[in-house]
Amino acid sequence: MTIKEDISVMVIHILVADDDSHIRELLRYHLQLEGYAVFEAADGEEASACLEREQIHLAVVDIMMPNKNGYQLCEEIRRDYDFPVILLTAKDQLIDKERGFAVGTDDYVTKPFEPKELLFRIKALLRRYQMVSADKIQIHDTVIDRKSYEIYGHGKVLMLPMKEFELLSQLASYPDRTFTRDELIRLIWGSDFDGDDRTVDVHIKRLRERFADRSEDFTIRTVRGVGYKLEVKAK
Template sequence: MYDAREIKILLVDDEASILEFLELGLENEGFQIMKAQDGISAINIAKQFHPHIAILDVMMPGMDGFEVCKMLKKLSDVAVIMLTAKDEVGDRVKGLTIGADDYMAKPFSFEELLARIHARIRNQFPHLLNEVVVGPFQIKDGRKEIRFKGETLTLSTTEYELLKYLVINHGIVLSKAKILDDVWGYDFGGQENIVEVYIRAIREKLGDTEHQLIRTIRGSGYRVDLS
């Protein structure tokens, strides 16, 4: 895993109660925390603090979260998790389009936010990881190797990246479009059915003939279940 004390998180929200709640919870997890109640302050803090993760509210007076996200992304490779007051598709699409890495709708559980923070660290800052153990999986990113129930899987480069992505985001439903964007890249321009082809191949290598490990969520995408 990683040492949480090495991870810097910037909290940006105009509601002091939310900032205090998040600060207390995340400091108890060991993370380094800085906070801001407006966009200008967030940008100024980020220039000195150099956060790995920014948890950013969309609805703020003055400079909104979308503008702050764009400016933060210009400064560094910070991973941005946006908080929206409503689970609206428009906010989600706009946030992802301007560079946000994830989003959550208020109200949210601290446990889910923590899981998404872990996923962002594993996805975007693998150099901070020694070895990731998730359920029956061991991911050794430096060696591009995944072990399942103690056995090393024989995977192509793309199979490795896809399985790692699915496992790290276990419990979260991932659409084919999002998988294409995050694994193949925004400029890939491929067809979504390529995801089905690779999922089928990975299931065979895992012996997941009943699709109990990598579940198909009809009309939504795929979800890895480890329970």
């Protein structure tokens, strides 16, 4: 499930999964004020059932839930669906955040939180996911054409080796989402790849060198101890 429709004219469906009814009520109030349709789940199993019934465009998921915790739910979403996830949690330790990004979350908000800040993050994620089209990804002056396997911009046409192109396309499809090295190996090289994750590091280094002259469009960041993400520069 991807966000293919124009989010400016559709009703966005947001799943709020949290066993705290007060948190759900708070989020429902603020999200509905912004025009979002809100679906609620008191635990991970309810959230999974909701995903099967409804078309969800973004999920706000608490980590400490009964029956199925937020990490497990996030893994399920990342495996079976294609929409942004925000983990909502009282845990503020680096190791917990690392685990959250490792299972595929797009963002991480620590309780207590300001509802307005969460709304800003939701809007930013929806904009980023909308950037992805079926055939082309545009990041300012750089256009990645997934049909022709060419990259246009700055008066040049660039052809990359296939794995470098696929790696860049994967990162550019989800700006600001952190991918672990293992995820990238599985997505680009396949689950039967018998090399190690240093292969990812080598290809990232080559991409950085090739696009050093386009640093005003985007940059590929290292997330220490986790993996990589592509950041779009503000203009």
